[in-house]
Amino acid sequence: MPDAIEPEALIRTSATRIYEAGLDHLLGADDPAAFYAVDELGSRRRLPLDRWLSDAPEDEELLLDRVKGPVLDIGCGAGRHLVALSARGVEAIGVEVSSRAVDIARARKANVVHGSVFDLPATGAWMTALLIDGNVGIGGEPKRLLSRTAALLKPRGSALVELEPPGSETRMLNLRLEGPGEVSEWFQWAWVGTDGIEDLAGGTGLAVSEVWPIGDRWFAQLCRV
DSSP states (O other), rough: GGGGGSSSSOOOOOHHHHHHHHHHHHHHHOOOOOOOEEEETTTTTEEOOOHHHHHHOOOHHHHHHOOOOEEEEEEETHHHHHHHHHHHTTOEEESSSSSHHHHHHHHTTOOOSOOOOGGGGSSSOEEEEOOOGGGGGTTOHHHHHHHHHHHHHHEEEEEEEEEBBOOOOOEEEEEEEEETEEEEEOEEEEEBBGGGGHHHHHTTTTEEEEEEEEEEEEEEEEEEE
């Protein structure tokens, strides 16, 4: 990692700890501090914690019009999609590694498993899997994650995946999270562009059936083959 961009005098901690601190800060502060994801090249993205803790916005409600239950929300966070699906009467379960996010989601009456999608025991149980908010990039191995997702889907099931806009490069980088006085260790993440999703899906057990925008966000439907 390039030491030149390493913040000095910041406490080192885990990425999960900083993510959870961001959730708690937003829930408890009138003027919450900014939290960022910073890649190894120095690019900074502010974490959209307010969106993650809010109800599903209109663009996501339009996306959820396409789901068929039962639904698995991979990396469900604080559970906004699960809450929206419950209001529609759609059976849905989330899986999430952050214990604090799980607590928040469960307080909202969402059904959430605490753990990794790779630890789920059941396979072939879901008609729809959600990989929203860039969660296709979890672990920096999107092909592995798509293969795992395919194994969890029923025949004729599909995954709804959020992507980077056309013209964006599919890339794997090291990230860290930064909050007030804290910086996380580096961890791997991926950004998957719409232009690269068809090649990426090859050999995973999923095939791209459609790519479309909703507002300024881009999504793909990948069907189990």
